[in-house]
Amino acid sequence: MGKKPPPGQCNTEDDSECCQEGKFYTTYKCSPPVSHTTKAVLTINSFEESGDGGAPSECDNKYHSDDTPVVALSTGWFNNQKRCLKNIIIYGNRRSVKAMVVDECDSSAGCDADHDYQPPCPNNVVDASKAVWKALGVPQNEWGEMDVYWSDA
Template identity: 55%
Template sequence: MASTSVLLVSLSLILINIITLPLLSTAISSCNGACKTLNDCTGQLICINGKCNDDPDIGSNECGGGGGSSSPPPTTNNCQPSGTLVCQGKSYPKYTCSPPVTSSTKASLTLNDFSEGGDGGGASGCDERFHNNTERVVALSTGWFDKKNRCGKIIRITASNGKSVTARVVDECDSCNGCDAEHAGLPPCGNNIVDGSAAVWNALQLNQDLGVVDVTWSMA
């Protein structure tokens, strides 16, 4: 009986110690910043399973910088302006890049006249030719044009009305230069422009008077 009593007392003490231990689930806060070592977390936070959390041993409840959640999430589009160009007293950002191309790339569709004497200025950069307004052709922003690597490629453009059309890339919508005779006095293009001919707009059943509409595009 004595040995049984001692065993019961020992078990009781073990259970009491387990119950009084701080529970990890109740100590974890919303800090949850990414970390690799204990030193990556600030204040009284520690690294638990790759996250900065409250220290369960001291019951801390604070979030700081470093590995805390105050750090902004990374973005997939790091395209930033490469300077500005002043045109007729107004400043325009210049871009050498464009947003990443996906299976449904968001863009602004603008209207361009690729014919000789049209508002597009000189001949198309890909083939040094002018193109009739009945041709489904487009110019792409500098980043998407990719140093002529998309010359002659066919892209698919889809409007918000559900209409879709294919068109051939024949020129660059220059996002770096503008305001000169070569660019018909126009400022630099945005970095998300698909500049389409009248035939493209007609195929999409869009009102050309709008001048610019939101679309998506992808390689055909």
């Protein structure tokens, strides 16, 4: 159940959603099966220190520039850090880009300081830096959510 974020504690950069007091959020422990073309929803995230990603990346405990192609994967795909610092290939907008997995988009928890008071992530998300969106050639006014496919590199 959602808790109202303390004042100034939820960064709404990139149209990030903040938890709502009393709202129930669905959580997941697993994600759809991974294949050579796994369907996903591409979202946008800042992995920088002041960005909407919150804490440092889980794989290396570091922040990453918005100009670096990095992603966070939903809990099931993140697979207990088994994809940490490995590359995936994202296919969308008739292009592809290689990006490094640096973080988990937590599908099993949210609405707390560790998650920047944002709701749990859906189970089918590739949460990507601005560099990924640029590499896919998506016009900036269309950044936010887009259907894509991805595979291990």
